[in-house]
Amino acid sequence: MSIYGVSIVMIGTLVPELLPYFDVSLSEIGFLMTIQCFGGILALFLGSRFAEKVKKSLIVPIAFGALGLGLLIVGYSPSFLFLQFAFFITGFFIRIADIFLNAFVGQMHQEKSGIYLNRLHMFFSIGAFTGPFYSGLLIKLDFHWQQIYSIIGILFVVSALLGCWCILPMGKMHQTQAPKNKASLKFLEIIQDPKIWILGATLLFYSFHQLSVTVWLPYYMEDSLGASKEMANLAISLFWFGIILGRFFVSIIVKNQDPARLLSLGAFVGAVFLVVGIYSRDIFLTTSAYFLVGLLTGAVIPLAFTICYKIFPEVIALATTFLSIFLLSGQMVGPWLLGISAEMFTIYHAIFLTVITLFGCTLVWKLVSCPTSSIPSKPALR
Numbered sequence: 001m002s003i004y005g006v007s008i009v010m011i012g013t014l015v016p017e018l019l020p021y022f023d024v025s026l027s028e029i030g031f032l033m034t035i036q037c038f039g040g041i042l043a044l045f046l047g048s049r050f051a052e053k054v055k056k057s058l059i060v061p062i063a064f065g066a067l068g069l070g071l072l073i074v075g076y077s078p079s080f081l082f083l084q085f086a087f088f089i090t091g092f093f094i095r096i097a098d099i100f101l102n103a104f105v106g107q108m109h110q111e112k113s114g115i116y117l118n119r120l121h122m123f124f125s126i127g128a129f130t131g132p133f134y135s136g137l138l139i140k141l142d143f144h145w146q147q148i149y150s151i152i153g154i155l156f157v158v159s160a161l162l163g164c165w166c167i168l169p170m171g172k173m174h175q176t177q178a179p180k181n182k183a184s185l186k187f188l189e190i191i192q193d194p195k196i197w198i199l200g201a202t203l204l205f206y207s208f209h210q211l212s213v214t215v216w217l218p219y220y221m222e223d224s225l226g227a228s229k230e231m232a233n234l235a236i237s238l239f240w241f242g243i244i245l246g247r248f249f250v251s252i253i254v255k256n257q258d259p260a261r262l263l264s265l266g267a268f269v270g271a272v273f274l275v276v277g278i279y280s281r282d283i284f285l286t287t288s289a290y291f292l293v294g295l296l297t298g299a300v301i302p303l304a305f306t307i308c309y310k311i312f313p314e315v316i317a318l319a320t321t322f323l324s325i326f327l328l329s330g331q332m333v334g335p336w337l338l339g340i341s342a343e344m345f346t347i348y349h350a351i352f353l354t355v356i357t358l359f360g361c362t363l364v365w366k367l368v369s370c371p372t373s374s375i376p377s378k379p380a381l382r
Contacts, residue, residue, distance in 0.1 A: 001101070003159060004094070005127020007071060007152050010135035012218045012236050013229075017145040022080040026219075026347070030339030032087045033215060037332030039091025043099070044324055061163030063097035068156025075150030095328075125247065129240040132218065136233035190319055195311055198364050199304050200326035205360035206267075206300045207330030208337075213239055213354050215335040216347070217290060224348045227283045235287040242294025250299035259303045264362050270296035271358035278351060293358070300361060301327070 015029055022028075070090040077083035138148050190196055214236065221232035250262065270293040277289025305320065312319040334357075341350035 001123040002127035002130075003152065003155050004097070005124040005129075006131040006134055007067075007090075007127075007156075008094075009128040009131035009214050009236065009240065010148065010152070012215050013132045013135040013139070013233050014145045014148065015215065015219045016222060016229075017139065021145065022083070024080055025339070026342045027336060027339035028080070030215065030336035032084065033211060033335040034332045035084050036087045036091030036094070037328050039088040039093075040095035040328050041325065041332075043092045043095035044321065044328065046096075059100045060097065061160045063093050063100060064156050064163060065160030067093040067097055068153045068158075068160060071149050071153030071156060073153075075146045075148075075153060077146070122244070122247070125240060125244040128214075129237050129244060131240075132233035132237045136229060139229065190312060190322060193311070196308070196319065196322060199308055200323055201364045202263075202361055203301065203304050203323055204326045204330040205357045205364065206297065206304075207327045208334035209297075209330075209354050209357040209361070210243075210301075211331045212334040212338045212357075213290065213293075216338055216342075216351065220347050220351050221283065221286070224346070224351075225281060225283050225286060231283060231287070235290055238287060238291040239294040242291045242296075243298030246295045246298025247302060249295075250303065259307055263297070263300050263303055266296040267300065267358045267361035271355050271362065274355045274358065278348075278355065281348075297358065297361070 011032075018024070018029055019026070067090060070086060070093055073086040073089065074083060077086055135148050138151075139145075217236050217239065218229075218232035221227040221235050222229065227235070246266075253262075273289045273292045273296075277286040280286065305323065308319050308323055334353075338350050338353050341353060
């Protein structure tokens with residue numbers, strides 16, 4: 001999961017390298033993430049359909065190995081069209097690996113699934129935090145962006161081989177029991193409940209915000225504020241470090257707080273800090289603002305799924321799949337739309353989209369009506 005986190009975040013550091021290499025526009029770079037999300041949506045539908053019908057301990061290393069090969073294809077892309085195809089492949093296997101790894105860990109530790117899955121996703125956040133340092137260091141050492149992707153691809157293949165050695169024996173010890181699937185009987189009930197749409201809108205706004213920041217913050221820092229590459233990489237790493245701390249602190253205080261109120265306040269205060277930081281056009285204040293935003297909003301996605309599990313305890317898998325469509329939709333549109341806005345105006349004006357989406361989170365959280373007690377111990381997917 002740490003390697004996964006590194007691979008997702010490092011593209012933000014590599015945007016200044018990709019632009020002149022392929023001679024493409026900002027919107028075309030942003031569209032790479034849209035294509036990757038298309039692959040993820042396809043994987044989401046296939047994974048949700050077959051998650052309980054295949055051997056998870058076998059699919060996990062296969063998916064990681066295929067993802068590694070996809071990243072190697074990225075590293076050897078001779079043209080931008082080929083790069084787009086490679087990103088679609090990586091998007092598909094990223095989501096397959098995510099779906100089946102979560103399901104496998106939940107199956108292995110059913111009684112303490114919340115503890116173990118939260119630990120699993122913490123490794124993702126740690127990888128996301130270190131990703132900019134990894135790519136930034138290799139760029140400083142004169143590594144080409146293709147080499148940087150190839151190294152990550154090789155690490156994924158190695159992890160897949162280790163997974164065959166470690167995970168397959170564990171899977172044999174815990175045979176999957178066929179679940180009693182009642183989700184199909186509840187689908188209409190789910191989509192008729194306005195809460196699922198409110199939670200979906202929340203995830204759409206926040207995933208738009210989070211991935212847009214991940215992709216474009218380093219470029220914004222360098223192009224608009226004149227920051228060095230090292231400072232730009234530090235800014236995105238601090239954003240993810242704030243997310244790590246935010247998830248940790250919220251996991252402690254949420255037992256005594258209304259999650260809807262907590263996230264509404266966090267998104268609003270974070271948006272205010274972000275307005276101040278961006279308007280200042282100061283490198284230090286902007287970096288500090290994005291760190292605080294990560295701290296205040298880092299738990300939006302986990303808590304949205306936690307509330308979902310409380311509202312729909314009988315159809316968790318189906319409700320999770322439904323919300324994940326909103327999550328991927330925000331990721332699909334965000335970086336691309338911000339890139340288009342940067343071309344139409346400037347990257348300075350476009351970066352305000354990361355503020356607007358936080359205010360959008362505040363608005364929809366205000367519409368959520370959920371009791372504060374009995375927050376379920378079920379884990380929240382990233």
